[in-house]
Amino acid sequence: MLFKKKNKKEDSQEKKELEQGYWPYVRRQFKKNKRALFSLYFVIFLAFIAVFADFIANDKPFMCQYKGSFYFPIFKEYAVAAGVSNWQEDFRNVNWYDLKYDMSIWPPIPYKNTTMDQDNAPFVAPFAKQKIKSNRWRHWFGTNKLGNDVFACMIHGTRIAFLVGIVSMGIALIIGLFFGSISGFFGDDRLQLSRGKVIMNILFFPLALFYFSRFFSISFFLAILVAIVVMVIGNLIAKLLDYVPYLKDKISVPVDIIVTRFIEIVVSVPVLILVLSVVAVFPPSIFLVMGVIGAVRWTGIARFIRAELLRVRSLEYIEAAQVLGYPKWYILFKHALPNALAPVFIAVAFGIAAAILIESFLSFLGFGIPIELNTWGQLLTQSRQAPDAWWLAIFPGLAIFVTVTLFNLIGEGLTDAIDPRLKQ
Amino acid sequence: MFRYILKRILIFIPTLFIISFVIFMLGVYAPGDPVANMISSPGEESATDRMAGEKEYIKKWKELNMDLPVFYFTISSLADCDTLHKIYRKAHRETLSALTSEHGNWNQISNYYEELKKYEKKVLAFEADSASLKSWGRLRDYAANLYLKSKPKDVDNNIKRLEKYTDKINDSLNILTTSLAQLKASYDGVVSQSTSWKNYVPAINWYGLKNRYHIWITRFLQFDFGISYQDKMPIALKIKDNIFWTMLISIISIILTYIFAIPLGVFSAVKKGTVADNVTTTILFMLYSLPSFWIATLFLIFLCNPEYIQLFPTNGVGSEAIERATELHGPSFFRDLGIRIHHLILPLICWTYGSLAFLSRQMRGGMLGVLKQDYIRTARAKGLPENKVIWKHGFRNSLLPIITLFANIFPLMISGSVVIEVIFSIPGMGRMLVEGMTSQDFPVIFTIVMMVAILTMIGYLIADILYAFVDPRITYTNKK
Numbered sequence: 001m002l003f004k005k006k007n008k009k010e011d012s013q014e015k016k017e018l019e020q021g022y023w024p025y026v027r028r029q030f031k032k033n034k035r036a037l038f039s040l041y042f043v044i045f046l047a048f049i050a051v052f053a054d055f056i057a058n059d060k061p062f063m064c065q066y067k068g069s070f071y072f073p074i075f076k077e078y079a080v081a082a083g084v085s086n087w088q089e090d091f092r093n094v095n096w097y098d099l100k101y102d103m104s105i106w107p108p109i110p111y112k113n114t115t116m117d118q119d120n121a122p123f124v125a126p127f128a129k130q131k132i133k134s135n136r137w138r139h140w141f142g143t144n145k146l147g148n149d150v151f152a153c154m155i156h157g158t159r160i161a162f163l164v165g166i167v168s169m170g171i172a173l174i175i176g177l178f179f180g181s182i183s184g185f186f187g188d189d190r191l192q193l194s195r196g197k198v199i200m201n202i203l204f205f206p207l208a209l210f211y212f213s214r215f216f217s218i219s220f221f222l223a224i225l226v227a228i229v230v231m232v233i234g235n236l237i238a239k240l241l242d243y244v245p246y247l248k249d250k251i252s253v254p255v256d257i258i259v260t261r262f263i264e265i266v267v268s269v270p271v272l273i274l275v276l277s278v279v280a281v282f283p284p285s286i287f288l289v290m291g292v293i294g295a296v297r298w299t300g301i302a303r304f305i306r307a308e309l310l311r312v313r314s315l316e317y318i319e320a321a322q323v324l325g326y327p328k329w330y331i332l333f334k335h336a337l338p339n340a341l342a343p344v345f346i347a348v349a350f351g352i353a354a355a356i357l358i359e360s361f362l363s364f365l366g367f368g369i370p371i372e373l374n375t376w377g378q379l380l381t382q383s384r385q386a387p388d389a390w391w392l393a394i395f396p397g398l399a400i401f402v403t404v405t406l407f408n409l410i411g412e413g414l415t416d417a418i419d420p421r422l423k424q
Numbered sequence: 425m426f427r428y429i430l431k432r433i434l435i436f437i438p439t440l441f442i443i444s445f446v447i448f449m450l451g452v453y454a455p456g457d458p459v460a461n462m463i464s465s466p467g468e469e470s471a472t473d474r475m476a477g478e479k480e481y482i483k484k485w486k487e488l489n490m491d492l493p494v495f496y497f498t499i500s501s502l503a504d505c506d507t508l509h510k511i512y513r514k515a516h517r518e519t520l521s522a523l524t525s526e527h528g529n530w531n532q533i534s535n536y537y538e539e540l541k542k543y544e545k546k547v548l549a550f551e552a553d554s555a556s557l558k559s560w561g562r563l564r565d566y567a568a569n570l571y572l573k574s575k576p577k578d579v580d581n582n583i584k585r586l587e588k589y590t591d592k593i594n595d596s597l598n599i600l601t602t603s604l605a606q607l608k609a610s611y612d613g614v615v616s617q618s619t620s621w622k623n624y625v626p627a628i629n630w631y632g633l634k635n636r637y638h639i640w641i642t643r644f645l646q647f648d649f650g651i652s653y654q655d656k657m658p659i660a661l662k663i664k665d666n667i668f669w670t671m672l673i674s675i676i677s678i679i680l681t682y683i684f685a686i687p688l689g690v691f692s693a694v695k696k697g698t699v700a701d702n703v704t705t706t707i708l709f710m711l712y713s714l715p716s717f718w719i720a721t722l723f724l725i726f727l728c729n730p731e732y733i734q735l736f737p738t739n740g741v742g743s744e745a746i747e748r749a750t751e752l753h754g755p756s757f758f759r760d761l762g763i764r765i766h767h768l769i770l771p772l773i774c775w776t777y778g779s780l781a782f783l784s785r786q787m788r789g790g791m792l793g794v795l796k797q798d799y800i801r802t803a804r805a806k807g808l809p810e811n812k813v814i815w816k817h818g819f820r821n822s823l824l825p826i827i828t829l830f831a832n833i834f835p836l837m838i839s840g841s842v843v844i845e846v847i848f849s850i851p852g853m854g855r856m857l858v859e860g861m862t863s864q865d866f867p868v869i870f871t872i873v874m875m876v877a878i879l880t881m882i883g884y885l886i887a888d889i890l891y892a893f894v895d896p897r898i899t900y901t902n903k904k
Contacts, residue, residue, distance in 0.1 A: 210499060210626045217525075265439045268884055270876045273857070276842065277447060277869050280861035281454035357715055361843060364717050365858060383721055384847070387729045397718035405713040 026342060029417035036413020039406040046403065049155060050162040054078075057109035057152035060096045064104035074107070110137060111149035113156035113374045121147030123389045142391035144374070144382050150391060153374035154399055160375045161403060164290055164359040165352040171294025172351060173344070176301025177337075183259035183302070184309025184340070185332045192250045196241030204234030259306070263299050271296045275358060279368035289368040293355050300347040308340035342418045346411055353407035360400045376400050432888060436881050443877045444644075444870075448637055451866035452494050457514050458866060459485045462653055485512050489639055493631040496638065503528035503622035506629040515572055522574035528620040532613045539610040540570060543603045550600060556593040563589045563600075576615060583608055644874060650867040654860070659871050662856065669741055670841055670852035673768065677775040678833065685780050686826065689787025694814055696792060705788070711781035720774045720847040727770065739849035742767035771848045775841065779833045786829055790822035797821075827890045834883035 031037055049056060060073035073096065079085035097110075111117065119131040122145040132138055141150035182191075193201075208227040215223035242248045278292050312318065313336060321331045362368040363377025371378065376396040383392035451458075463480050485491065493509050500506070503524050511517050516537075523533050544567045552560035566585050573579045583604075590600050643650065649659035692704040728738040737745070742763040749759060794800065795818055803813045842854035849855065853872055860868030 206499065207626060210501075211624070214501070214624060261435070261438075264435055265442060268435075268439050268877075268881050269443055270873070270880045273842070273873055273876050274443070274446070276857075277861065277873055278450060281450055281456075281864060281866075281869075283455065353713070360715065361717065365843060365846065367861065380718060380721055383725060387725050388731050390725060390732075393718075393721050393725050397715070397721065400715050400718060401713060404715065405710065408709070408713050 022339070022342070026417050030413055033413040033416055036409050036416075039409040039413070043403075043406050043410065046158055046406070047162060050159040053155050053159045056107055057111060057113070057149070057155040058107045059110070059112040059115045061101070061104040061106045064099075065102040066090065066099060068102070106136075109140075109149065109152050109155065111139070111152040113148060113153040114372055115147075115149065115152065117143060117147040117149065119147070121145065123386050123392075125389070126391055141395050142389065144379065144389070144392060145386065148374050150379060150395060153379055154376065154395060157374065157376040157379070157396070157399065158403075160286065160369065160373060161356045161359060161400075164286065164293070165356045165407070168290040168293035168297065168355045169348050169351045171291060172298035172301055173348060175294070176298035176347075177305060177344070179259050179262070179298070180302035180305025181309060181332060181337055181340075183256045184306035185313055185336055186253075186255045186328075187310065187313070188254040188256045189252050190313075191253045191255050191328075193253055194238070194242055194248050194250055196244065196247035197235065197238040198251065198253065199247070200234045200238035200241065201231075204231055207234070256306075259302070263302055266296065267299050269296065272358065272361070276362065276365070276367065279362055284368055284370045286369055286373075289359060289362060293358055297351055297354065300351065301344055304343040304347050305337075305340055308343055309336055312336050312340050346414045346418060349407050349411035349414055353404045353411065356400070356407070357404050428892075429885070429889065432885055439881060440874075440877065444641055444874060445637070447870055447873050448640065449494075451870065452636075454864065454866075456864050458653055458864065459488065459490065461864065482512055489636050492639070493629075493635045494637060495635055496632070497628055497630045499626060499628055501528075501623045502625040502627045503530060503619065504627070505530045505534070506631075513571070519572055519574050523614070525623055526574060526576070526620070527614050527618040528622040529614065529617050532610070532617055536607075536610040536614050539603075539607045540567075543567060543607045546599055546603045550593075553594055559589045559592040563593065579611060583611065640870070644871070649871045652860075652868050653865045654863050654868070659867055662868070663853070663871065663875075666851055666853050666856045668852075669850050670845070670854065673772060673775055673850070673852070674834075674841065677772060677779070678830075680772070680776050681779045681783055681833065682826075685783035686787055688780075689784040690791050690814065690819060690822075692784070693788045693791035693795060705785075708781045708784050711777050712785065714778070716774045716778055717843040717847065719777070720770070720844055723770045723774070724847060736770050737767055740767060741850055771844050771850060774844050774847075783826065783829060783833065787822065787826055790825045791818060794818045794822040824891065828887045830883065830887045830890070834880065 054074055054077070055062070058074055060077065062074055063070065063072050065071075067090070071091075073091070076085060076087070076091075080087060117139070120139060120143045122143075124130055124139060124143045124147075126140055126142040128142075130139060139149045139151065141154065143149055144153075208230040211230055212223045212227040215226045275289075275292050275296060279289055282288055318331060318336055321335050326334075359369070360375070360377035360380070363375045364381045366378075366381060369375050369378065376399050379392055379396035380400070383389050386392065459481055463477070463484050491510055491512070498504075498506070504521070505524065508517055508520060511520065520533060520537060523536075524530060527533065547560075547563055547567050550560065563586060566582055566589065570579065570582050570586075573582050586604055590604055593600065640650075647660065649663070651657065652659055652662060688704065688708070692701045692708075695701045723736075724738065726732045727735045745763050745767075746760050749756075749763065753759075800813060800818055803817045804810075808817075841852060842858060844850070845852040845854035846858050853875075856868060857872045859865070860872070
């Protein structure tokens with residue numbers, strides 16, 4: 001038994017030494033950078049807080065015994081939100097603090113970001129005398145004007161910040177990967193299409209947009225489906241046109257020039273001002289904020305991918321795949337793209353930091369994020385109305401600063417690990 | 425070189441077009457009605473007040489060119505009406521286009537709309553006796569409500585209600601009953617002759633140059649920025665008042681940034697690995713991630729607050745303080761300068777430190793790259809003094825990326841100015857923009873965004889030209 005175990009250990013050690021691939025190398029390099037590694041762990045911790053915010057700060061108990069039976073109100077809330085369950089009569093529109101429990105277990109912070117504690121409003125300092133039953137109910141980070149617990153707002157603000165950072169960068173990633181990969185992989189000469197196909201695509205693209213806008217009011221997914229169907233029909237017609245002599249001639253599409261020009265245009269847009277104006281004139285919506293940030297911040301990703309693919313595409317194994325006769329798109333997604341992805345992580349890490357900063361900037365100015373959410377930026381801006389409420393200035397600002405710094409540090413670590421040449 | 429600049433300027437055109445298009449469409453499709461915001465709200469009670477309000481509304485609406493099409497063309501469907509923009513009520517337009525996408529027969533729909541207008545006029549003109557006054561009031565409300573309904577079920581319900589209240593009214597001449605019957609018949613026509621398939625056939629409507637976008641952009645290019653919705657002042661005048669402080673602080677800030685960032689970057693690159701370098705790098709990194717609005721808030725709370733420390737005045741640029749001092753003691757240049765500096769020092773710090781950190785980090789990186797080069801080793805081997813090696817051989821070659829960063833810093837400063845101007849209440853462009861946004865003052869928003877975009881692009885252009893001057897190797901002509 002013992003012998004076998006030792007053997008296994010040796011085996012795994014050998015494996016470790018054999019792991020000479022690109023990703024294991026990057027991982028090892030990244031782990032050498034202690035600051036970046038620590039930041040990564042800290043970000044994972046913050047992500048944990050963001051995901052379980054409802055269990056850390058909530059105005060309902062975890063578990064309670066009420067009139068003899070046990071309930072799990074927080075879980076129940078999720079079930080109700082998902083539409084699979086309903087609240088019992090006793091708990092409908094009830095103030096959970098007033099109920100008489102036989103026994104109850106509350107979350108670490110027994111307040112939500114929307115809970116208004118009228119007894120401790122406005123602006124009660126963390127260590128001032130608070131009207132509370134015991135220290136269990138103390139507002140450790142104080143309260144704001146309406147009596148919202150600042151600590152609870154910070155916990156739930158983590159969720160908003162991470163949501164905005166990750167979703168907006170997800171959107172940017174999709175757009176950036178698409179443009180970066182077609183321009184880098186095909187360049188100006190490798191995308192050869194028949195004239196018919198080019199013409200049909202140019203004609204059918206506005207048509208697809210038209211039908212997209214028509215069906216958009218019904219359902220987003222239906223609209224996308226219809227647009228795809230229209231494009232497929234266009235390409236099928238193009239297949240038929242291939243029998244016409246002039247239209248079947250292949251021409252090369254200068255994808256790279258088109259995409260690079262487009263990137264140049266987007267880059268010279270003053271991002272912050274544009275995001276601000278778009279978000280300011282429409283009613284507050286977190287999805288609008290995420291969408292707009294994603295729509296203007298993809299150029300970095302596209303540039304990284306393009307540069308990397310320009311290098312990768314002339315490597316021997318890509319040529320081998322071409323000789324073997326694989327379709328272009330298959331080679332791009334299966335062989336080229338996975339080996340060009342590394343630098344994108346750098347852009348994404350810095351991008352999340354920037355997105356979180358933009359979100360708090362917008363909240364601070366009072367645009368974009370619904371006001372009742374009490375995000376970090378909104379808490380910070382409340383401190384301007386009450387210059388004596390130092391806790392409203394220190395804690396949320398610190399949260400923004402720390403989160404942004406962590407993502408920047410991860411970005412730096414990734415830069416060092418993936419491509420030291422990129423670091424200027 | 426000349427050809428390159430020309431090429432860059434050619435790229436400006438699509439960029440400017442896209443930005444202006446986006447920002448203009450934003451104003452068109454934003455919720456809210458700018459005309460209604462501009463005129464005083466019409467009296468609700470008397471009919472004459474309403475008519476007068478309506479007239480004023482139409483006048484203002486025409487003044488703002490709102491009766492023209494939005495763009496050169498529209499891509500719409502066969503069902504859509506190409507002169508919908510001529511209807512002046514925004515809510516009516518929305519209802520009509522919803523009706524079109526429901527039924528797809530514009531002729532019948534416009535007929536129905538005309539009937540509805542006639543009907544409403546009749547209802548308003550109807551002189552109800554005291555017994556049926558209440559019902560008449562309901563009738564009026566439901567008739568007005570019908571303008572907002574587009575779903576068949578809602579319209580039917582509404583018409584049924586109208587019938588119900590018409591029955592209750594003492595209508596001896598049958599005026600209301602007949603016109604309601606006409607209205608109903610016209611709506612039945614809309615429903616029965618529905619051609620909703622037309623919604624799925626695309627059509628292009630060409631409007632020519634007489635459209636709102638064209639008029640706005642040509643006026644903008646002739647420096648006619650229009651009038652602010654908010655205070656009815658010409659925007660050019662408002663900008664003239666506001667641009668001074670933004671520009672002044674930005675320029676001082678850029679100068680300070682370069683003065684401090686370059687030696688700092690060179691210093692930490694030369695001393696690489698030492699404690700001094702580690703400390704500077706860490707501090708710079710932290711400064712780089714510090715949100716300027718946080719620092720500004722902290723300054724305001726801890727340094728301008730009688731509760732803690734009051735070192736600096738809370739807001740403004742000190743114009744009032746100067747006036748007061750002049751009244752008391754007469755004019756004095758140095759005292760005024762002192763007051764200005766006292767007011768501007770905190771905003772200036774917040775304005776500068778971010779780009780300072782950014783630039784120093786770039787300078788350090790560039791210098792590190794250069795110091796590794798062979799010619800630096802050669803210079804040292806020749807026995808040149810270290811100072812000369814660093815400044816003459818190293819520094820000059822690492823200056824290159826720093827110059828291009830000018831283009832990045834410039835827009836950064838202008839957008840950064842927004843929040844700092846708001847916090848310190850400096851009467852500048854950023855604060856003007858935010859005020860314009862909160863009151864949906866679109867001419868102000870358009871103008872400032874466009875100006876920032878143009879300045880940004882000029883920044884990029886200047887950076888490119890400087891780049892070529894500093895480095896003769898860069899020609900731009902055979903650049904691929």
